[in-house]
Amino acid sequence: MNESITVRKMQFEFSDDMELVFIEHDPELSFLFLGTWMLLPYLEPYLMRTMRKALTEHQDALGDSNLVHDMQQFCSQEGQHYQQHAKANEIILSIMPEPSRQKMMSLLEKIEAEYKSFSAEQPLAWNLAYAEGFEAYTAAGARTQMELRVFDYMTNPIRDLMLWHIMEELEHRTVAFDAYEALGRGYLYRLRNGIWAQKHFIGLGRELTAIMLEAFPELVAAHQDAESKQVRERHRKVYYKRTMKNLIGIYMPWYSPRKLNMPPMYEEAREEYDNRALSIAG
Ligand SMILES: [Fe+2]
Numbered sequence: 001m002n003e004s005i006t007v008r009k010m011q012f013e014f015s016d017d018m019e020l021v022f023i024e025h026d027p028e029l030s031f032l033f034l035g036t037w038m039l040l041p042y043l044e045p046y047l048m049r050t051m052r053k054a055l056t057e058h059q060d061a062l063g064d065s066n067l068v069h070d071m072q073q074f075c076s077q078e079g080q081h082y083q084q085h086a087k088a089n090e091i092i093l094s095i096m097p098e099p100s101r102q103k104m105m106s107l108l109e110k111i112e113a114e115y116k117s118f119s120a121e122q123p124l125a126w127n128l129a130y131a132e133g134f135e136a137y138t139a140a141g142a143r144t145q146m147e148l149r150v151f152d153y154m155t156n157p158i159r160d161l162m163l164w165h166i167m168e169e170l171e172h173r174t175v176a177f178d179a180y181e182a183l184g185r186g187y188l189y190r191l192r193n194g195i196w197a198q199k200h201f202i203g204l205g206r207e208l209t210a211i212m213l214e215a216f217p218e219l220v221a222a223h224q225d226a227e228s229k230q231v232r233e234r235h236r237k238v239y240y241k242r243t244m245k246n247l248i249g250i251y252m253p254w255y256s257p258r259k260l261n262m263p264p265m266y267e268e269a270r271e272e273y274d275n276r277a278l279s280i281a282g
């Protein structure tokens with residue numbers, strides 16, 4: 001029996017003076033996240049289109065299983081995620097100086113068009129493999145972040161946005177996998193296209209991060225003292241090591257998100273955001 005996938009409507013307050021270097025002493029890693037998250041309002045709707053197409057075109061194969069309900073909840077959660085991220089992105093874009101802002105806007109337009117072309121032109125199995133490649137990668141990252149409690153050295157409101165989001169990513173960790181298993185083309189096809197998806201997503205993230213770094217050089221410069229460098233090097237070393245360990249598992253033929261152990265912080269975060277949600281649906 002799956003645990004429940006809960007849709008929480010949150011109301012985070014983002015302001016134009018919020019702390020963009022939300023990871024203590026680490027502007028580069030903060031911008032890697034903020035930059036990459038710029039694409040979520042295009043990527044997450046693409047995942048939703050994929051699930052909805054699967055639900056519409058394969059009603060018979062899916063029947064009225066738990067998976068159908070989980071796929072619907074997956075879409076509702078992702079819908080909340082990208083809307084909250086869009087609010088934060090809008091603020092970041094509003095304080096971004098030119099020409100970086102223009103550069104970011106045109107890259108985002110290109111990204112939106114590309115994800116729409118995947119929905120229109122690629123076979124459903126390919127889009128499901130992309131979804132699972134992305135979700136498996138995100139779940140490995142989310143487990144790392146919770147296992148190491150990296151949120152202890154982060155600042156709100158971005159901390160909240162990230163913790164709420166990755167907790168729900170873990171809540172729906174089995175959905176893309178199960179949808180692919182039901183309608184996809186086996187392990188090798190999933191592996192090949194899942195890795196392609198991860199490279200694609202990471203590549204776009206790098207381009208977006210470069211624009212963030214170029215847009216706010218004074219924030220990067222403010223954290224170049226010896227103490228800041230020492231703290232971030234210590235954090236990153238542990239972080240990358242654990243990420244590698246968690247990532248390797250997703251490429252194994254026996255991988256199943258159902259077998260993953262959830263860190264204690266997972267239940268803590270579920271409870272916290274249950275209590276803070278404006279409304280809730282499980
Ligand atoms: Fe999400």
Ligand SMILES: [Fe+2]
Nearest residue numbers: 078135169172
């Ligand atoms: Fe997700």
